[in-house]
Amino acid sequence: MGIIETSNLSVSFGNSSVLEGVTFEVASGDFVGIAGPNGAGKSTLVKALLGLIPASTESIRILGQPIESFSAYRNIGYLPQKQSGYNLLLPATVEEAVLLGLLSDKHWPRRVNAQDRHAAHEALEELGIADLSMKSVSKLSGGQYQRVMLARALVRKPQLLILDEPTTGLDPEARESLFRQLRHINAHKGITILLITHDIEYISRYANKLLYIDRKILYYGATENFPHAAIHGALPEADVCETCRH
Amino acid sequence: MDFSFAQLLQYGFMQKAFVAGSFTALTCSALGLFLVLRNMSLIGDGLSHVSFGAIALGLFMGVSPSYVALPVVIVGSYLILKIAQKTGVYSDTAIGIVSSVAIASGVILASLSHGFNVDLLSYLFGSILAVSWSEVWLSAILSVVVLLLLFLSYWDLFSVTFDEEYAKVSGIKTETINTLLTVLTAVVVVLAVKVVGVMLVSALLILPAVSALQIASGFSKAFWYAGIFAVVSVLVGVTVSFFADLPAGATVVMINASIFAGMIGIRRFVSPCFR
Numbered sequence: 049m050g051i052i053e054t055s056n057l058s059v060s061f062g063n064s065s066v067l068e069g070v071t072f073e074v075a076s077g078d079f080v081g082i083a084g085p086n087g088a089g090k091s092t093l094v095k096a097l098l099g100l101i102p103a104s105t106e107s108i109r110i111l112g113q114p115i116e117s118f119s120a121y122r123n124i125g126y127l128p129q130k131q132s133g134y135n136l137l138l139p140a141t142v143e144e145a146v147l148l149g150l151l152s153d154k155h156w157p158r159r160v161n162a163q164d165r166h167a168a169h170e171a172l173e174e175l176g177i178a179d180l181s182m183k184s185v186s187k188l189s190g191g192q193y194q195r196v197m198l199a200r201a202l203v204r205k206p207q208l209l210i211l212d213e214p215t216t217g218l219d220p221e222a223r224e225s226l227f228r229q230l231r232h233i234n235a236h237k238g239i240t241i242l243l244i245t246h247d248i249e250y251i252s253r254y255a256n257k258l259l260y261i262d263r264k265i266l267y268y269g270a271t272e273n274f275p276h277a278a279i280h281g282a283l284p285e286a287d288v289c290e291t292c293r294h
Numbered sequence: 295m296d297f298s299f300a301q302l303l304q305y306g307f308m309q310k311a312f313v314a315g316s317f318t319a320l321t322c323s324a325l326g327l328f329l330v331l332r333n334m335s336l337i338g339d340g341l342s343h344v345s346f347g348a349i350a351l352g353l354f355m356g357v358s359p360s361y362v363a364l365p366v367v368i369v370g371s372y373l374i375l376k377i378a379q380k381t382g383v384y385s386d387t388a389i390g391i392v393s394s395v396a397i398a399s400g401v402i403l404a405s406l407s408h409g410f411n412v413d414l415l416s417y418l419f420g421s422i423l424a425v426s427w428s429e430v431w432l433s434a435i436l437s438v439v440v441l442l443l444l445f446l447s448y449w450d451l452f453s454v455t456f457d458e459e460y461a462k463v464s465g466i467k468t469e470t471i472n473t474l475l476t477v478l479t480a481v482v483v484v485l486a487v488k489v490v491g492v493m494l495v496s497a498l499l500i501l502p503a504v505s506a507l508q509i510a511s512g513f514s515k516a517f518w519y520a521g522i523f524a525v526v527s528v529l530v531g532v533t534v535s536f537f538a539d540l541p542a543g544a545t546v547v548m549i550n551a552s553i554f555a556g557m558i559g560i561r562r563f564v565s566p567c568f569r
Binding site for chain 2: 098100119121124135137138158182184200
């Protein structure tokens with residue numbers, strides 16, 4: 049059973065088609081990089097997979113459950129695209145932000161306890177940022193902020209980690225470090241990773257699969273086999289569709 | 295004037311003003327924090343205008359305005375949400391539509407009645423010194439209900455405030471939370487109209503919250519600061535208004551504004567100690 053299975057997924061906004069007939073499967077333990085030009089539908093694909101936007105599809109199954117009845121939120125760690133307009137007035141501490149990652153385990157009225165705080169501290173410690181615990185989120189650097197959001201995604205010990213351009217705005221050193229950390233999480237914890245990025249070079253080095261899309265899938269397969277000519281849309285779709293399923 | 299604060303407390307109207315004002319201010323401050331952080335500050339202003347129409351309707355029907363205002367303002371808040379959702383207009387536009395229709399209705403009702411314009415004016419600028427014990431009880435009970443719901447939904451509201459998309463992926467019913475926030479705002483606006491009046495309600499929602507946000511180093515701390523600022527502003531504002539013979543609602547707002555100015559100063563000059 050795949051961790052993610054989509055069949056013929058399409059998304060349109062009004063008359064404009066953003067994704068067409070996307071069919072692919074992600075196996076447990078995969079580290080899949082999603083790449084493509086601006087406006088290719090990368091974020092739209094991830095949002096459709098998470099049920100955040102409506103999609104017309106034959107089926108989307110996440111962790112074995114159809115998306116329409118999906119309830120296993122605690123098994124998905126999500127790191128959304130960095131909020132460009134993060135509300136600097138919001139005085140949340142790093143610990144409070146990470147605790148938000150545990151809410152999916154709870155029912156209303158949701159409360160956090162000492163065990164949750166301990167889990168948040170552990171998640172921060174694993175990423176080497178436990179010292180930031182009481183710092184205001186609005187005071188963090190770009191790299192620190194992304195690490196805190198990664199801690200928030202990991203604190204619930206997910207099976208699947210979905211990251212939407214986590215390296216945007218990071219300097220090369222912070223970028224390299226974040227990718228290394230993700231590789232470690234994937235290899236040592238067995239967490240399946242789906243990551244959107246423009247950095248094909250990094251995907252080639254750290255991910256085992258690449259999903260290259262431009263409204264439809266142009267390539268899906270092992271990173272080492274990716275024909276770099278496809279970046280400019282020169283790859284005929286027929287050549288690669290067989291890679292969409294295991 | 296040779297009065298002590300203790301002597302002041304012996305007056306029944308002052309006791310009622312302090313109790314009703316404190317409950318209302320505390321509730322406004324807690325709710326205001328979410329409204330300010332979610333860029334929804336204007337909804338308080340819009341709903342206060344709806345309360346103007348509702349109060350006019352109550353006076354026109356010869357019913358206690360507070361009892362009419364509560365359901366009407368809740369309906370108004372629901373309409374704002376629905377107009378924004380169904381027509382695709384921005385929420386500030388929806389607020390503008392509903393609030394202007396409500397004011398227009400109030401003005402028409404006032405002109406048709408030929409008799410309650412003076413009463414209506416007292417609601418425009420508040421009359422905290424004239425609250426009855428039944429109004430004190432109403433404000434206390436509604437405040438406790440609102441604060442309890444905020445307490446129980448604290449982490450849901452915080453999550454939606456921090457990042458709505460992430461909240462959805464955490465299984466939080468974000469639409470329900472948004473509706474809850476809007477309906478609670480409607481309740482609080484009706485309470486606050488009696489304290490500071492239709493014209494100044496949004497000040498009670500916004501000022502304690504933004505003052506707290508200047509110095510708070512955590513979301514939960516911001517609640518405590520906002521609550522303290524709000525209650526202090528009512529106690530000091532009502533007292534000052536008594537001794538200086540000033541309108542109570544306006545004085546409360548000015549005390550709030552002074553606290554805000556003070557917190558800006560603290561943030562700028564003493565900030566590292568707080569954050």
